[in-house]
Amino acid sequence: MSDICSRSYNRFRCDCPSLLIFRIGFGLAFLFYHGWGKLTGGPERWEGVGSAMEIFGIGFGHTFFGFLAAFAESIGGLMIALGLFYRPICAILAFTMFVAMLRHMITGQGSPAHAMKNLFVLVGLLPLGPGKYSLDALLSKKFSAKES
Secondary structure (H helix, E strand, O other): OOOHHHOOOOOOOOOOHHHHHHHHHHHHHHHHHHHHHHHHOHHHHHHHHHHHHHHHOOOOOHHHHHHHHHHHHHHHHHHHHHOOOHHHHHHHHHHHHHHHHHHHHHHOOOOOHHHHHHHHHHHHHHHHOOOOOOHHHHHHHHHHHHHO
16 A cells, blocks of 8 residues: 555545545535525525625625635535535635634634634645546546647
């Protein structure tokens, strides 16, 4: 069994199905338990979610920022499950969880624990890559075959 760190660089490092199973569970949980209710909640819900940006001194565009967070959590969760645009999505969701964590810590409303756990999971997944069983890997193979 080889060590991931000792291998030469490969952006699809993990070739075991465990990452696929984890990605599907984690991504669909984001879609259904975090983002979908926010995304379908409409402008009133987006306004409330987006008001978290006030912790950074941004007092405008709450509806827009709330929609971005809802979109990131729902569509981003689906894309993690599929392994499509994996690293950018992990980074966007990590930032979203960072904002959520800070909001819970500063306002005292709810616990920051869940957002913090998700933040660290996403940061940990970022360098790992989507794995061999992902749409990113499949598309990479197709594009590299066309170039040669």
